[in-house]
Amino acid sequence: MRIGVDARKLHDFGIGTYIRNLLRQLARLDGQSEFVVLCRPEDRDALGALGENFRAVPEHARTYSMAEQLTIPLALKRERVTLFHAPHYVLPPLVPCRSVVTIHDCLHLMFPQYLPNRLMPLYARASLTLAARRATRVLTVSESSKRDILRFVDVAADKIDVIYNAYDERFGLEPRQEDVDRVRERYQLQDDFVLYAGNVKPHKNLVRLIEAFDLVRRSGLDHLKLVLIGDQISKYTALRRAVHAHQLHRYVRFLGYQSEDTLAIMYRLARVFVFPSLYEGFWLPPLEAMASGTPVVASNVSSLPEVLGDAALFVEPRDPQSIADGIRRVLCDERLRCELRAKGFARASQFSWERSVRRIRDIYDLAAA
Numbered sequence: 001m002r003i004g005v006d007a008r009k010l011h012d013f014g015i016g017t018y019i020r021n022l023l024r025q026l027a028r029l030d031g032q033s034e035f036v037v038l039c040r041p042e043d044r045d046a047l048g049a050l051g052e053n054f055r056a057v058p059e060h061a062r063t064y065s066m067a068e069q070l071t072i073p074l075a076l077k078r079e080r081v082t083l084f085h086a087p088h089y090v091l092p093p094l095v096p097c098r099s100v101v102t103i104h105d106c107l108h109l110m111f112p113q114y115l116p117n118r119l120m121p122l123y124a125r126a127s128l129t130l131a132a133r134r135a136t137r138v139l140t141v142s143e144s145s146k147r148d149i150l151r152f153v154d155v156a157a158d159k160i161d162v163i164y165n166a167y168d169e170r171f172g173l174e175p176r177q178e179d180v181d182r183v184r185e186r187y188q189l190q191d192d193f194v195l196y197a198g199n200v201k202p203h204k205n206l207v208r209l210i211e212a213f214d215l216v217r218r219s220g221l222d223h224l225k226l227v228l229i230g231d232q233i234s235k236y237t238a239l240r241r242a243v244h245a246h247q248l249h250r251y252v253r254f255l256g257y258q259s260e261d262t263l264a265i266m267y268r269l270a271r272v273f274v275f276p277s278l279y280e281g282f283w284l285p286p287l288e289a290m291a292s293g294t295p296v297v298a299s300n301v302s303s304l305p306e307v308l309g310d311a312a313l314f315v316e317p318r319d320p321q322s323i324a325d326g327i328r329r330v331l332c333d334e335r336l337r338c339e340l341r342a343k344g345f346a347r348a349s350q351f352s353w354e355r356s357v358r359r360i361r362d363i364y365d366l367a368a369a
Contacts, residue, residue, distance in 0.1 A: 001368055002034040004081035004097075006072065008063055009088060010043055013199050013230065013257075015104065017284055018165060019087050025357035027051045036079045038072065055079075064123075068092060083368045085360075089124075091131035098367050100360075101135040103128060105281025106148040107203065114202045129153050132160075136367040139360065141165050141282035144303035148281075163359050164307070165282045166351035171264050171291040183265040187255065193225035194327060195270035195294070197263060197285040198277075200231045200239060205276040205299070205317050207242045212276070212323035214246040219328060226252045227270070229263060267292035272330045276317045280304055286312060287351060290344030295337050297326040311347035313340065 007023065009015045026035065027050040037047050038059040047056035059075060061067035073094035076084055086101045108115060108124035115121055132138050132153045138160045140146050146160050184190065194213060200206055206228065213226045226248075228239075243252045258266065267273065273289035275298045282303055286296045290311055298304045300314035308314075313336070315326040330337055 001364070002036060002080060002082050003364060004036045004038065004076050004079065004084040006059075006084075006086050006088075007037045007039045007043065007047060008059060010039065010047075014283070015088050017168070018102070018104070021166070021168065021353045022085075022087065022357055022360065023047070023050060023054075025353050026361065027054065029354070029358060030361060036076075036081055038075060063088075064090060069094070083364055085364070086131065086135075089128045089131050091127075091134055093130060093134060095134070098136040099134065100137045100139060100363060100367050101131045102139040102141070103132065103145065103149055103281075104141050105145050105279070106152055107279055107281070109152050110148065110279055111203050125152070137161060137363050139163055139363065142303035142306055144306055145281040161359075161363055163356050163363075164351055165284055165287075166353040166356055167284055167287045167291050167348060168260060168353070170260060171267065171288040172348070173264075175261075175265050175268065179261075180265050180268065183262055184269060187227075187253075187266075189225075189227070189266075189269050191223055191225050192271045192331075193227045193269070195227050195229070195266060195273050195289075196275065197229040197258075197266075197273075197288075198275070198283065200228070200236050202236070202238075203278045205278050206236075206239055208317065208320045209274060209276045209323060210239065210242040210246065210248065210252060211320040212327065213252070214248060215320060215324035216327050216331075217248075217251065219324070221328065221331060224251070224271075224331075227255060227266070228253070229255050229258050229266065231257065263288070264292060267294045270294050272297060272327060274323070274327060275299065275304070276315070276323050277302070277304070278317055282307055287348050291348035293341050293345065295330045295340035296344060297323070297330055309343075309347050311340065311343035 007019050010019050035054045037056045039047050039056050041058040044056040061071040069092045072092045077096045082097050084099045089103045091101045112121035132155045146162050267289045273294045273296050275286045277299050279302045286298050289296050296312040298312045299317035313326050316322040
């Protein structure tokens with residue numbers, strides 16, 4: 001079987017993590033199948049190093065563009081691909097072979113007000129509906145996401161397989177002390193700090209996190225810092241305005257994108273990891289924090305309770321006071337901290353990229369048959 005995988009979003013924060021671990025595990029598990037990896041030209045050498053049965057094919061069309069509707073099917077036909085995996089919700093209608101599509105969530109349909117123009121919700125709905133109906137099999141990453149897909153798309157429930165994501169194994173490894181000291185010194189992380197990692201899109205609810213952080217500091221923890229890791233903050237000026245409104249310039253730091261090795265150390269340095277998102281199909285940072293031994297405060301909505309189980313302290317994400325109370329409880333209750341730490345290790349250990357990709361590989365065979 002010759003399997004095509006679209007890896008153009010290799011470096012994205014969420015889908016990129018999915019693609020990177022999918023390809024790593026396929027390289028470990030399957031030395032017999034041929035893999036054709038459609039990628040950005042600059043990623044060709046790195047992806048070609050996955051193994052002799054992996055061939056990286058440059059694809060210049062941008063994701064979510066009109067061009068990809070033609071160039072992807074042409075590339076698959078040229079490369080004689082027999083099964084194609086689209087790791088996000090765009091599946092061009094002219095794809096000439098059987099296909100598997102991963103739909104991570106229905107964010108654009110649940111929160112159309114966050115899209116840049118009125119046409120985007122229509123494009124998202126059309127693309128997601130077409131992909132779910134055209135694909136031979138549909139993968140998603142939580143039971144919550146499966147329910148959302150069935151809500152928006154008329155497709156048979158037994159066509160959709162739920163396969164959980166997992167955290168990268170490096171987050172479970174103890175870093176060298178010299179590396180910890182280097183990161184602490186480079187980013188000046190001597191004080192206790194609250195950590196958030198992820199992108200900074202509006203549904204991540206970071207304005208309310210900043211408001212909650214202000215409440216925590218006013219309650220007596222005025223030594224505390226807030227560190228946010230992810231996209232460049234210049235994309236969303238509302239966050240800067242929130243910092244300015246609460247006069248938190250000295251206490252809130254935006255560090256932008258960080259490597260996985262640096263992030264693994266920052267999880268361990270943080271006193272608490274906070275994830276106040278309004279909606280997630282499945283999000284890895286809370287699991288990464290748990291694997292690193294960091295207590296987690298998370299939203300009580302969407303897939304987060306399903307994924308995190310009893311290993312996090314859940315809060316109401318639309319109420320800054322609820323978020324603040326959760327942060328303060330974890331910081332001030334040492335018994336609770338130890339309990340969350342132990343439960344976090346146990347919960348994170350239940351997720352494995354190897355097990356997940358084995359199931360995905362089995363579904364390739366099912367779809368091809």
